[in-house]
Amino acid sequence: MKTPEKLYEGYLFDLDGTIYLGDELLPGAKRLVLKLRELEKRVIFLTNNPTRNPGMYAEKLTRLGLKTPPEEVVNTVVTMTGWLLQNHPEAVVFPISEEPLKNSLREAGIKMSEDPEEIDIVIASYDRGFDYRKLQIAFDAIWFHKRAKLVTTNPDRYCPLPGGRGEPDAAAIVGAIEGCTGTKCEVNVGKPDPIMLETVMGLLDLDAKDCVMTGDRLYTEIRMALDAGMPSAVVLTGETTAEDLDEESEENLPAYVLGRIDHLVPADLRREFGWEDA
Numbered sequence: 001m002k003t004p005e006k007l008y009e010g011y012l013f014d015l016d017g018t019i020y021l022g023d024e025l026l027p028g029a030k031r032l033v034l035k036l037r038e039l040e041k042r043v044i045f046l047t048n049n050p051t052r053n054p055g056m057y058a059e060k061l062t063r064l065g066l067k068t069p070p071e072e073v074v075n076t077v078v079t080m081t082g083w084l085l086q087n088h089p090e091a092v093v094f095p096i097s098e099e100p101l102k103n104s105l106r107e108a109g110i111k112m113s114e115d116p117e118e119i120d121i122v123i124a125s126y127d128r129g130f131d132y133r134k135l136q137i138a139f140d141a142i143w144f145h146k147r148a149k150l151v152t153t154n155p156d157r158y159c160p161l162p163g164g165r166g167e168p169d170a171a172a173i174v175g176a177i178e179g180c181t182g183t184k185c186e187v188n189v190g191k192p193d194p195i196m197l198e199t200v201m202g203l204l205d206l207d208a209k210d211c212v213m214t215g216d217r218l219y220t221e222i223r224m225a226l227d228a229g230m231p232s233a234v235v236l237t238g239e240t241t242a243e244d245l246d247e248e249s250e251e252n253l254p255a256y257v258l259g260r261i262d263h264l265v266p267a268d269l270r271r272e273f274g275w276e277d278a
């Protein structure tokens with residue numbers, strides 16, 4: 001396994017399978033993040049899930065024993081709001097979403113409507129309150145009035161749940177709207193789209209080459225980092241296994257492979273910090 005030989009200025013982390021698994025921090029995650037902060041490195045946690053706001057993730061990390069401010073968390077609530085403000089600040093949007101996204105749009109002063117005649121953008125998101133009424137509004141805005149375009153918070157088909165189960169995610173809502181309107185979703189602001197990384201880089205004020213993206217999935221965070229020219233590391237505590245890496249072609253592989261997350265710190269420094277057990 002190839003691990004970094006130097007420290008970077010910014011550290012971007014996926015959450016599930018990388019920092020925690022379900023309701024437990026993964027081995028080495030806490031001391032790694034605390035040490036990086038102590039060394040004044042920038043730390044950001046990234047997730048595609050739009051059903052919570054950054055504060056709720058910060059609370060979860062804090063509850064698990066890793067005290068974290070909301071400013072260190074970026075999810076697709078943040079990236080969708082940022083993308084709209086940057087590209088369509090005057091647009092009238094119809095979010096098919098749960099409350100955290102609507103709250104964020106409201107706070108940002110983005111106009112929302114359920115009137116198909118004035119909707120410019122339909123946002124398909126992970127919405128466990130999705131129903132036929134919402135589908136009809138999207139259909140009328142896109143197909144009948146021929147004015148709205150379709151965008152989504154994240155491309156995930158389903159959200160994994162404990163015990164090998166899952167529940168339909170934003171791609172299910174996109175599929176329903178594409179199916180009846182014949183239109184195609186034009187924008188995705190979640191991993192692996194570069195829009196997500198651009199939003200983060202805007203917050204950090206650092207160059208991509210001075211940061212490292214770490215996660216457990218090759219086709220989301222690692223793909224996004226490779227496309228942006230950012231060094232990346234896959235950690236084998238989540239979805240990806242060592243066998244998966246053997247079968248993968250070179251262009252999809254990150255620079256680093258970690259058995260555990262605190263191997264992001266170079267070996268000589270780990271010795272200096274007394275992390276010999278890692």
Ligand SMILES: [Mg+2]
Nearest residue numbers: 014016017216
């Ligand atoms: Mg993950």
